Amino acid sequence: MDVVQLKKQLGDYTRSLFNEGFLDDQFNQLQQLQDESNPEFVAEVVSLFFQDSQRLVNELAKDLEQQSVDFKKVDAHVHQLKGSSSSIGAQRVQKACISFRNYCDEQNIEGCLKCLQQLKNEYSLVKNKLETLFKLEQQLLEAGG
Amino acid sequence: MDSLQYVPQSSTAEIEFPVGLRVLVVDDDVTCLKIMEQMLRRCMYRVTTCSQATVALDLLREKRGCFDVVLSDVHMPDMDGFKLLELVGLEMDLPVIMMSADGRTNLVMRGIRHGACDYLIKPVREEELKNIWQHVVRKKKNENKEYEHSGSLDDNDRHKRGSDDAEYASSVNEGAEGLLKIPKKRRDAKEEDDGEQENDDPAAAKKPRVVWSVELHQQFVSAVNQLGIDKAVPKRILELMNVPGLTRENVASHLQKFRLYLKRLSGVAQQQVGIPNSCCGPLEQTGNHSSLGGFDIQALAASGHIPPQTLAALHAELLGRPTGTLVSPGMDQRLLQASFKGPAGISIDHGVAYGQPLIRCPSNISKQVPQSIIAPENVNTALSGWSPNGPGTVGPLTNLGGLGAQSGNILMGMLQQQQKQTLQSEPSRSINVQPSCLVVPSQPSASFQAGKNPASMNQNCSFSRSSAINYSLVSPQSNNISFGAGQVSDGNLKTPSVLNGYSGPGSISPSMSSCSINADNIPHRQLQNSTLASTAAGQLPGFARNVSDTQGSYGFNSGQVLDQGPLRNLGFVGKGNSIPSRFAVDEAESPMGILDYEKFQGGSNGNKVKQEPSMDFVENGKVCIPIIQKFSPNDLMSVFSE
Numbered sequence: 001m002d003v004v005q006l007k008k009q010l011g012d013y014t015r016s017l018f019n020e021g022f023l024d025d026q027f028n029q030l031q032q033l034q035d036e037s038n039p040e041f042v043a044e045v046v047s048l049f050f051q052d053s054q055r056l057v058n059e060l061a062k063d064l065e066q067q068s069v070d071f072k073k074v075d076a077h078v079h080q081l082k083g084s085s086s087s088i089g090a091q092r093v094q095k096a097c098i099s100f101r102n103y104c105d106e107q108n109i110e111g112c113l114k115c116l117q118q119l120k121n122e123y124s125l126v127k128n129k130l131e132t133l134f135k136l137e138q139q140l141l142e143a144g145g
Numbered sequence: 146m147d148s149l150q151y152v153p154q155s156s157t158a159e160i161e162f163p164v165g166l167r168v169l170v171v172d173d174d175v176t177c178l179k180i181m182e183q184m185l186r187r188c189m190y191r192v193t194t195c196s197q198a199t200v201a202l203d204l205l206r207e208k209r210g211c212f213d214v215v216l217s218d219v220h221m222p223d224m225d226g227f228k229l230l231e232l233v234g235l236e237m238d239l240p241v242i243m244m245s246a247d248g249r250t251n252l253v254m255r256g257i258r259h260g261a262c263d264y265l266i267k268p269v270r271e272e273e274l275k276n277i278w279q280h281v282v283r284k285k286k287n288e289n290k291e292y293e294h295s296g297s298l299d300d301n302d303r304h305k306r307g308s309d310d311a312e313y314a315s316s317v318n319e320g321a322e323g324l325l326k327i328p329k330k331r332r333d334a335k336e337e338d339d340g341e342q343e344n345d346d347p348a349a350a351k352k353p354r355v356v357w358s359v360e361l362h363q364q365f366v367s368a369v370n371q372l373g374i375d376k377a378v379p380k381r382i383l384e385l386m387n388v389p390g391l392t393r394e395n396v397a398s399h400l401q402k403f404r405l406y407l408k409r410l411s412g413v414a415q416q417q418v419g420i421p422n423s424c425c426g427p428l429e430q431t432g433n434h435s436s437l438g439g440f441d442i443q444a445l446a447a448s449g450h451i452p453p454q455t456l457a458a459l460h461a462e463l464l465g466r467p468t469g470t471l472v473s474p475g476m477d478q479r480l481l482q483a484s485f486k487g488p489a490g491i492s493i494d495h496g497v498a499y500g501q502p503l504i505r506c507p508s509n510i511s512k513q514v515p516q517s518i519i520a521p522e523n524v525n526t527a528l529s530g531w532s533p534n535g536p537g538t539v540g541p542l543t544n545l546g547g548l549g550a551q552s553g554n555i556l557m558g559m560l561q562q563q564q565k566q567t568l569q570s571e572p573s574r575s576i577n578v579q580p581s582c583l584v585v586p587s588q589p590s591a592s593f594q595a596g597k598n599p600a601s602m603n604q605n606c607s608f609s610r611s612s613a614i615n616y617s618l619v620s621p622q623s624n625n626i627s628f629g630a631g632q633v634s635d636g637n638l639k640t641p642s643v644l645n646g647y648s649g650p651g652s653i654s655p656s657m658s659s660c661s662i663n664a665d666n667i668p669h670r671q672l673q674n675s676t677l678a679s680t681a682a683g684q685l686p687g688f689a690r691n692v693s694d695t696q697g698s699y700g701f702n703s704g705q706v707l708d709q710g711p712l713r714n715l716g717f718v719g720k721g722n723s724i725p726s727r728f729a730v731d732e733a734e735s736p737m738g739i740l741d742y743e744k745f746q747g748g749s750n751g752n753k754v755k756q757e758p759s760m761d762f763v764e765n766g767k768v769c770i771p772i773i774q775k776f777s778p779n780d781l782m783s784v785f786s787e
Contacts, residue, residue, distance in 0.1 A: 026268045029268075029270060029271065030180065032271075033180070033183045033184060033187060033271065035187070037186075038183060038186075041183055044179065045176060045179050045180055045183075048175050048176045048179055049176040051175075052174065052175055052176055076220065076222070079220055079246065079247065080173070080174055080220065082246050083174050083177060083218075083220075083245075083246035083267050084174045084176040084177055086246055086267055086268045087174070087176055087177045087180050087267060087268045088176060088180070089268075
């Protein structure tokens with residue numbers, strides 16, 4: 001594919017992510033933060049996010065498996081996940097966190113488990129999407145774009 | 146962005162600001178941390194990131210003066226963001242901006258109440274960060290204003306600076322904050338950016354305020370001890386302390402406050418010695434606690450200066466329970482709090498009792514008061530709740546030793562304890578609010594370092610044993626000048642809880658006042674104020690009497706202080722009331738009496754604690770001594786008459 005095509009592909013893909021709500025404006029902010037002094041900024045932040053989120057999701061799963069669930073702890077984790085997902089613009093993940101927190105407040109284990117599952121799904125989805133996005137960007141760069 | 150040119154602090158020209166602003170970001174979320182870092186770098190700030198609050202705090206402590214502003218997340222696993230906020234404000238007096246994904250009003254409110262300069266909702270945008278320098282500038286401006294209004298400058302200076310003041314937005318009436326500031330007129334707020342805590346260049350036109358941190362104060366105290374309180378002259382103290390950037394003036398004003406504190410303590414100590422054993426009952430039980438760091442409460446009690454009943458009652462009041470019960474540290478706080486708020490009961494008589502000791506001549510005290518008057522542990526526990534840092538601190542206080550030169554130490558210690566306690570007494574706040582000088586970080590280690598918790602000392606004393614002791618302790622707090630007893634004089638004392646305040650310096654005062662109020666001693670208050678002034682001049686006994694109507698000076702007039710809670714009572718005989726917002730509102734106010742010594746750095750309005758009511762008083766002759774007067778006439782007066 002030539003540069004023009006790659007560029008178009010990247011543009012379309014990015015737009016779709018926004019349209020589908022995977023990403024929001026915060027992601028744009030991130031991209032604007034990237035500059036010559038920090039050319040890999042977005043990729044670095046995103047990978048940090050994934051690492052951290054993976055850890056949090058694992059913690060959540062563990063917490064919810066407990067005999068007596070410590071909702072405060074669960075809530076704290078979810079809150080953090082919400083914060084970091086909002087920081088990078090992972091909108092759907094963030095939304096999942098919000099409903100997760102509601103169930104936490106109600107101390108509804110069933111609801112929490114459902115939310116956790118949803119969270120995991122959203123997380124995987126956005127991860128894949130972003131990885132694809134980066135790949136496309138890389139391709140474009142390599143093609144000279 | 147290393148490629149960018151940072152203007153070194155020392156040579157920062159005004160036009161460069163805010164480039165190179167040194168920011169510390171604390172957030173347990175690494176993703177956010179990285180984003181913040183990048184954003185701040187793009188704003189041309191010098192960024193340091195930290196994912197743990199405890200590490201951040203250590204960093205701030207080790208590198209004082211190396212940061213201009215702190216950005217902190219609210220929810221962190223190792224420490225509550227608000228707690229960090231308060232600690233930073235107290236110890237380092239830096240502007241702190243809170244961040245959180247949670248933007249609920251109550252949380253934002255909490256942030257502001259704890260002293261946050263701003264509250265950002267995540268995700269934070271770059272534009273928001275571009276403006277954070279304003280908080281640094283504003284703070285410095287306010288500090289300057291406070292400085293100017295503090296009593297440390299004489300009136301002439303104030304007038305001269307009037308024009309400068311006009312430049313500053315009169316954001317707050319920080320006037321009451323008498324901090325140990327270097328009398329430097331800062332004309333240009335911008336230049337203050339560079340004003341570090343440490344005085345790199347004492348001779349520089351703009352001298353940053355000296356923060357009398359716990360460590361610094363301890364050094365000061367040990368230097369004074371070495372020289373002997375009588376021989377301790379600022380020049381020699383300065384030499385002994387060997388702190389770069391510290392000037393003779395800094396030491397001199399600090400010494401002045403310290404002396405007042407000692408006087409107050411000695412006055413109280415006298416009384417304390419006289420406290421009958423019965424009063425000491427509770428104290429004794431404390432066992433170690435009551436050791437008051439060496440203060441032989443028993444002795445004090447024995448001297449009979451303070452009527453047993455009074456002491457006992459006082460203790461009971463303070464402790465919020467029948468005398469004889471020791472207050473455990475944890476309880477202390479609660480009790481203290483309770484006592485402050487609660488038993489209106491602290492009868493005036495009790496108050497009086499306390500007041501008396503305070504007034505006593507210092508010389509007596511030295512004999513009677515054994516060195517470690519207040520065992521930190523005791524204090525903490527005894528004083529109920531003051532023990533912010535826990536009993537551990539006694540150590541330094543012990544150095545205080547006998548009243549003579551030592552009393553100073555003790556007093557300082559007490560003051561500090563009180564201060565600490567005062568600050569800490571706020572149970573609601575998890576933070577150990579500590580004035581920069583007095584307050585010790587929640588870590589127990591800090592606690593009683595010399596002067597760390599004068600309040601605590603006092604408190605312990607009072608609780609554990611002789612209420613008298615508390616007075617001495619208290620007094621330092623209340624305004625340094627008034628020994629607790631006298632201090633109550635200010636209106637703040639009104640609250641019965643004040644008595645409870647004995648725990649800390651403030652406590653005494655408040656209690657006193659409350660006593661006084663009940664007893665209609667109120668009129669004395671004013672007297673006491675002036676007395677303090679005279680005391681400052683070096684004579685204790687005069688306190689209460691000569692006090693002119695300085696009430697206002699104490700800042701009690703601010704009206705609040707005492708009522709607010711243990712802190713209030715402490716030390717705010719005068720200005721104390723202006724407790725910095727940092728301290729959760731209520732608490733901060735009272736303890737400040739000791740502040741004179743400690744000088745919180747928190748110039749922010751919120752930290753009234755820093756204000757050195759006592760200092761001001763001293764200078765203005767306001768003297769907090771009033772409290773003494775307040776105590777029930779019979780007891781108090783007798784004390785004074787001595």
